[in-house]
Amino acid sequence: MLKTRRLLDANVNRAREGLRVLEDICRFIFADLALTEELKTIRHSLRDLLDIPDALLVASRGADEDVARERPVPRRADLRQIVAANAKRAAEALRVLEEFCPRGSLLKDQRYKVYDLEKIIAVRARLARPFDHDVYVISADPAVLLDAVRNGSRIVQLRDKESGVDVVCQKLLSVKRLKESHDFSLIVNDYPELVARVGLDGVHVGQDTDAAAVRQAIGADKILGLTTHNIEQAKKAVELKVNYISAGPIWATPTKPRRQPVGLEYVREVAANIELPFVAIGGIDLTNVRSVLDAGADTIGVVRSAGQTAEYLRLIRFE
Ligand SMILES: Cc1ncc(COP(=O)(O)OP(=O)(O)O)c(N)n1
Ligand SMILES: Cc1nc(C(=O)O)sc1CCOP(=O)(O)O
Numbered sequence: 001m002l003k004t005r006r007l008l009d010a011n012v013n014r015a016r017e018g019l020r021v022l023e024d025i026c027r028f029i030f031a032d033l034a035l036t037e038e039l040k041t042i043r044h045s046l047r048d049l050l051d052i053p054d055a056l057l058v059a060s061r062g063a064d065e066d067v068a069r070e071r072p073v074p075r076r077a078d079l080r081q082i083v084a085a086n087a088k089r090a091a092e093a094l095r096v097l098e099e100f101c102p103r104g105s106l107l108k109d110q111r112y113k114v115y116d117l118e119k120i121i122a123v124r125a126r127l128a129r130p131f132d133h134d135v136y137v138i139s140a141d142p143a144v145l146l147d148a149v150r151n152g153s154r155i156v157q158l159r160d161k162e163s164g165v166d167v168v169c170q171k172l173l174s175v176k177r178l179k180e181s182h183d184f185s186l187i188v189n190d191y192p193e194l195v196a197r198v199g200l201d202g203v204h205v206g207q208d209t210d211a212a213a214v215r216q217a218i219g220a221d222k223i224l225g226l227t228t229h230n231i232e233q234a235k236k237a238v239e240l241k242v243n244y245i246s247a248g249p250i251w252a253t254p255t256k257p258r259r260q261p262v263g264l265e266y267v268r269e270v271a272a273n274i275e276l277p278f279v280a281i282g283g284i285d286l287t288n289v290r291s292v293l294d295a296g297a298d299t300i301g302v303v304r305s306a307g308q309t310a311e312y313l314r315l316i317r318f319e
Contacts (some may be wrong), residue, residue, distance in 0.1 A: 007096070011096045012097065014089055014090070014093035015118070018086040018091075018093065020081065022086050022118075022121060023040055023292040025083065025259065027178045029128055031090050035124075039117065049106045050104075050107075051179045078126065079125040079129045080122060084122065087121070091114045091115060094107050098111070110223070112212055128277075129277055130201075130202070130223045130225070130277060131185075132298065133316050135300055135302060135312045136153070136300065136301040137306045138156070138302070139156075139159065140160040140171075140232075140301050146178055149178055149182050149184045149222075150178075151309040151313070152310060154183065155299075156185075156187070157188065158188050160189070165194070168194065169194055172188060173198060176200070185223060186201050186202070188202075192214045192217045192218050193217070195218045195222055200222075201223050205224070207228070211240045212240055225245065226246070228247055229248070229266075231270070231273065233245075244279060245280045247279070248301070248302055250266070251263075252282075254304075261282065264291060267280050267297050279297070279299045279300065280297035280301065281300065284300050284301075284302055285305050285308075293316065300316070
């Protein structure tokens with residue numbers, strides 16, 4: 001009996017902790033009161049539904065005897081992984097309670113609510129943080145994007161200035177297949193109409209495009225990225241409610257030959273003043289990437305040095 005109570009106590013705690021993490025993400029990161037309240041209601045309902053006095057559960061607690069106590073909390077790479085891990089933790093704990101608790105069947109609805117909420121929160125996480133300590137690889141060549149994802153990049157962009165829309169569409173489809181085995185965001189440069197047609201995560205546009213019209217076209221739950229070259233454009237981007245901006249080109253680059261470099265000073269300015277996620281881009285290579293990170297960027301964008309993705313990621317994620 002004591003052992004069963006200990007199991008119940010562990011799983012009530014596990015469910016509450018998982019729900020609490022989701023709740024705090026909704027509260028502090030998304031500032032979404034409705035989602036926060038929904039999660040809070042589920043969390044608070046556990047004790048009532050189970051109808052086991054707190055004191056009984058606490059009395060049975062035996063954290064010292066828990067054989068899995070020393071297992072470290074795994075390092076999560078980004079907000080999406082934190083959401084997935086904690087939703088899973090909450091749902092699994094609810095499932096255990098359903099099995100072992102006399103009134104456990106009452107928890108089934110709560111578990112299904114958690115599954116539904118996870119889907120909503122996962123989309124929100126992707127929009128709020130389209131990248132986090134990442135290498136955003138941009139190429140016209142699908143093979144380059146596939147390699148980047150296999151090397152750990154979680155956001156890639158097809159940017160093809162030569163082909164027509166149908167070829168771009170085919171290239172995107174060939175990259176999208178990798179989603180069956182890898183979690184990453186697939187973005188297209190220009191062509192907002194392909195977001196729905198291919199089922200992409202979003203689109204990146206430049207200053208020559210009406211970002212508000214693009215938002216209208218792709219909908220609120222897709223990623224919209226906007227190029228910026230100065231702080232006024234970055235501030236305007238905040239008003240436009242894009243999901244991220246790029247800041248560049250930091251150094252002169254043959255990939256964008258007519259564009260004046262903005263220098264590391266612009267990276268510092270964005271890091272200090274703009275709340276939106278940003279990707280620093282332009283002229284980055286392994287010899288200068290450290291200065292970009294030191295200026296406040298946690299994600300870099302690369303075209304020519306896409307082949308160094310794994311090396312960049314080691315620097316960005318593990319140092
Ligand atoms: C992440 C990222 N940053 C900048 C660009 C450049 O886009 P844009 O301003 O549209 O310029 P061109 O691609 O037309 O040269 C990008 N594609 N992605
Ligand atoms: C496509 C692009 N946009 C930039 C911008 O600042 O808007 S810089 C850039 C090219 C970046 O290429 P590389 O990594 O080869 O220097």
